[in-house]
Amino acid sequence: MDILECIxxxxxxxxxxxxxxxxDEIMELIDLGMCAPTGQYRQPWGFVIIQDxxxxxxxxxxxxxxxxxxxDDLPAYQKxxxxxxxxxxxxxxxxxxxxxxxxxxxxxxxxxxxxxxAQNMILAGFSKGIGSCWIGFGQEIFNRxxxxxxxxxxxxxVSIAPLILGYMESKPKPPKRKEALIFSKK
Numbered sequence: 001m002d003i004l005e006c007i008x009x010x011x012x013x014x015x016x017x018x019x020x021x022x023x024d025e026i027m028e029l030i031d032l033g034m035c036a037p038t039g040q041y042r043q044p045w046g047f048v049i050i051q052d053x054x055x056x057x058x059x060x061x062x063x064x065x066x067x068x069x070x071x072d073d074l075p076a077y078q079k080x081x082x083x084x085x086x087x088x089x090x091x092x093x094x095x096x097x098x099x100x101x102x103x104x105x106x107x108x109x110x111x112x113x114x115x116x117x118a119q120n121m122i123l124a125g126f127s128k129g130i131g132s133c134w135i136g137f138g139q140e141i142f143n144r145x146x147x148x149x150x151x152x153x154x155x156x157x158v159s160i161a162p163l164i165l166g167y168m169e170s171k172p173k174p175p176k177r178k179e180a181l182i183f184s185k186k
Contacts, residue, residue, distance in 0.1 A: 001126075001127040003123070003127075006123050006126055006127045007123065008174055009126075009171075009174045010122065010123060010126045011172045011173075011174065011175045012131075012132070012133040012134070013131025013132060013133055013166075013168050013172060014093040014095075014133050014164070015093065015168075015169050016095060016096070016131060016165075016166025016167055016168065016169060017166065017167045017168070017169055019166075019167040020096075021051075021096070021097045021130065021165055021166055021167065023049065023051065025128075025130070026049055026051075026097065026099060026165065028124075029099070029121040029124055029125050029130070029165075030047060030099075030121065032120055032121060032124040033045075033101075033117040033118065033120040033121035033124070034117060034120075035120060036113065036116035036117040036119075036120045037113070037116055038109075038113040038116070038117075039107065039108060039109035039112065039113055040107070040108070040109075042104075042107040042109075042110075042113065043113070044103050044104035044105075044106075044107035044110040044113055044114070045101055045102065045103055045104070045110075045113065045114050045117055046101075046102040046103075046104070046153065046154075046157050047099060047100065047101060047102065048098075048099075048100040048102070048142070048151050048153070049097075049098070049099055049100075050097075050098040050099075050100075051096060051097050051098075053094065053095075053096050056090075056092050056095060056096070056098050057090060057092075057094075059091075059092075059098075059138075059141055059142075059147070060090045060091040060092050062141065062144075063091050063137065063138060063140075063141035064084045064085075064089070064091060066140070066141060066144070067084050067137065067140075068081075068084050068085065071084070077137070080137075091135060091137045091138055091141075092135060092138065092162075092164050093133070093164060095164035095165065095166055096166060097164065097165040097166055098138075098162065098163070098164055098165075099121070099162075099163045099165055100138075100142050100159055100161070100162045100163070101114050101117060101118050101121075101159075101160045101161040101162075101163070102114075102142075102153060102157040102158060102159055102160060103157065103158055103160045104154075104156050104157050104158075105156055105157070105158050106156050110158070110160075111160060114160040114161060115160065115161065117161075118134065118160070118161035118163065121163065122134070122163070125165060129167055129168060130165055130166065130167060130168070131165070131166060131167070131168035131172075132163050132164060132165050133163070133164050134161055134162070134163055135162045135163070135164060138159075138162035139159050139160070139161075139162060140159070141159075141162075142159035142162060143158060143159045
């Protein structure tokens with residue numbers, strides 16, 4: 001797929017086929033992601049790969065409970081309260097593959113660097129028929145002390161981009177965007 005077509009047609013995907021995504025395929029996406037620009041060439045990223053749907057579901061349940069316990073402090077999440085209360089709702093949409101990008105917060109531009117890396121992986125995957133969705137609800141879950149301890153993540157690393165991955169059931173229609181808002185001098 002041409003890069004311009006990929007950029008124009010990519011959109012978030014939350015439902016996947018049963019076709020297995022291999023560890024090597026995920027590693028290829030990571031390698032392509034790491035071609036991203038990085039401030040001071042620090043490359044402040046680290047990764048957790050989870051390919052066990054039960055493990056992903058467990059963290060979804062922990063995440064929903066955590067969000068509900070703090071819902072009064074999360075105004076942007078309040079409109080989703082019924083989702084978090086629903087025992088059948090999975091924050092990760094039942095995905096079999098979860099790739100979490102972490103950034104080392106001692107680097108001045110770790111957030112920007114990791115976002116560039118994540119976008120590279122998202123576009124590379126889409127060009128290969130691999131759909132993804134950046135799960136914003138998941139970001140805080142993976143900064144929990146229990147998660148970091150379980151996966152040996154140093155304290156200085158912060159969850160930036162939890163991505164679900166899988167082969168797309170169907171190619172989504174390109175998204176519609178608003179006109180660009182251009183500011184200019186009076």
